[in-house]
Amino acid sequence: MNTSAGDSHTPVRVLIVVDSWQGHTARVAERFAEGVAGAGATPVTVAADAATRANLLSADALVMGSAVHQRGMTWKMKRFVDEVCELAWFYDDLVGKVGAVFTAGGGAGSAGGGAEAAQLGMLTNLAALGMVLVTLPKDTPGSEHGGIHWGPTIRTTTSAMEPIAPGDLAPEAMVAYFHHGANVARVAGRLRGLTLAAGNQLPTPEVRAGRASAERGTAANVRARHPADPARAQIHDDTALKD
């Protein structure tokens, strides 16, 4: 394992609890697990209807990956929350550990078919467990194709609602799962005092420079729109990226 400092004797374990009926969520869970392993941690993938409290106790991170059913997590995932996470909540098993989510859904229209609602539903449970939530920064590679703010998601049908085989899911979106896995592992390692291999890429200097000039443009726009309120534009100047 590529680590420094901290307790490096026991591996950083990332528990990935998955419910997949048609194979898509299982497929993206594999990519997620590859990202975890790529960062130097140990992925442990367990089906939602087989996950136990012992699985939780031995993990540094709990990741819930669910198919989107009726704009929410599947009933098996909810049962995992009700029956297993409930115990963890009662005994504070997961306080201070890392929590994260991902989904796969058939989707319809541009709103993701309820993937966001499903992810937020799972995240609220992880938050209630006292976990440190790792969401999906927009700088995560692949997030523009396979992600929302909370975690990676992918469409499993075409725009004509024809099913896409799990092996044919959009590779550019799959990238987000890999890097989210790496990021979760890295944060879980940090909380153990370890530094794992880098997962996410920082934005390039060009991207940062572009943002800085966009911020300046925003301040100029605010100044033009509110000439009698210079303090309003000053806020933008003060918060603009410096490099």
Ligand SMILES: Cc1cc2nc3c(=O)[nH]c(=O)nc-3n(C[C@H](O)[C@H](O)[C@H](O)COP(=O)(O)O)c2cc1C
């Ligand atoms: C009972 C049921 C409800 C579903 N509801 C939704 C939904 O609300 N939104 C959505 O995007 N897809 C929905 N789907 C489609 C699934 O998300 C899609 O088939 C996805 O590929 C399932 O993931 P899996 O292959 O891991 O089972 C539903 C599928 C089933 C079987």
